[in-house]
Amino acid sequence: MQYQSDSHHYCSSSVHTAVDPLERVVRLASGSAVVIFSISTCCMCHAVKSLFCGMGVNPTVYELDHHPRGKEIERVLTRLLGGGSAVPVVFIGGRLVGAMDRVMASHINGTLVPLLKKAGALWL
């Protein structure tokens, strides 16, 4: 698991320029094969992290309570999910998979593993 406490993917200038929060999220999500937005104290986030680690995946995790832009990212995610809790949210291959229930449903119906393989997060 890779924890990003700050946006290493951006050059320093982008931190100060007004980046649309949604754009920021998209950019963060596209940075790795598997991206999880989480809060360090959230237990459901711990569950989703355990799921991926148990499958042998190495997700990139953004702990929003430790992120300088955490609050606005949370707002964006809440909007993306259509309400409810902002975290955990999973992106695979830059595309939004969803919250815990969507992740689990896709794992059960067998679509998660092919998605992971296509994104390069899983090798057989």
Next chain:
Amino acid sequence: MASQRLGEAALSESGPSHHHHHIPYSLPHMLHHPNTSFIRNQEGSAFDFGELEEAIVLQGVKINNDETKQPLYTTVRPAATLEMFPSWPMRFQQHTPRGSSKSGEESTDSGSAVNTLSTTRLEPDSPISRKTSSDHRLPPPQPPPQMDTGSGVDSPRTGGSQTQPAAKQAPEKTLRRLAQNREAARKSRLRKKAYVQQLESSRIRLTQLEQDLQRARSQGLLLGGGGVAGGNISSGGAIFDMEYARWLDDDHRHMSELRTALQAHLSDGDLRVIVDGYIAHYDEIFRLKGVAAKSDVFHLITGMWTTPAERCFLWMGGFRPSDLIKMLITQLDPLTEQQVMGIYGLQQSSQQAEEALSQGLEQLQQSLINTIANGSINDNMHHMAVALGKLSNLEGFVRQADNLRQQTLHQLRRILTVRQAARCFLVIGEYYGRLRALSSLWASRPRETLIVDDSSCQTTTTDLQMVQSSQNQFSNF
């Protein structure tokens, strides 16, 4: 000692017409004497009932002047008639191992009488039934309630004193009286046997009633006040229990529909409608559980809505999907290779998902423990608020677990053909039906296993009989 015999003599000698009525009534008074030395005497040296009668009569015991008799009768509590039978088996127990000369019905009595030792709650029907039984009974001068208060014993006492000199003077009359006593004793033993059998059936009925009561209470039908004072179930939990009971009834209906459809060899199209209807039925319970999780997550997660056997296997407020798959794998033959792969894949992914959720819940529990443990006196309310916030996450976990269950069932439907799916859901329904039946059987199993030695093999037989008779229930599912 003598005073107790007085009791019997007093009642047994009040006159020929009343003789045989009093023998059964006299025993409770004797045996109810506070120091129960009579019982001890019986234990020490088993003697024949007939011998007792003769001993009493031939000794010509005085009854008038014995003052201890007064407390004997007045201390007889209304429960005396309840205890009259528990004390009898002591006599019978001694007779049985000795291969007594008494009739075989007595050993049966002792067996069943031992069982009734544990049942003292039921009102005695026997005195009332005795009152109404029509065989050879003349209206007794002392009906049992009067006997309890001791007010009715005056006449036999005086009657006894009157007949005492008569007994010494007319041995033939005495012998006739003894014969009548024996006859009365035999008849009373028969009546006792009937009474004991009545007690046994009442006991079984009582256990069933208790179960029904508990079930009804858990379904919130007996809240009487919205579960505030005496209720130990929230209204959300009670509402869910009622909905779940209704869902179970629907489940039976769906299952019989599935069964008939499979036997009738309906077309795939028709069968699909029924199978999809059954899946919608499962979707419904998950929806109801979601609503219940909002109002009372503890009710769901502790499994108070299920039967004890189901509760034993509970995982996060319901069944464990991977266990269900494991059970189904053996029952779903024949499957194509692709289907086998699909089922094993489903088992693996459900196991991984379960593991992830379990780890998340474990972290929640740890966090909760830390919050509660670190609550200081000054900061108590704050820590409580934090703990409450963490507890609210429980609902999320139960929701995700139910989601997992729902997705598993849907995936099963996708992997299998219509006919296979129909059989699969029938197997699932029957499996949980048996699990629920197991709970009921366990709850109503005979408790005589507490009594060891002589009755232990008897108990085993009863258990076996119970199991065999219950297997017929499974065919209903």
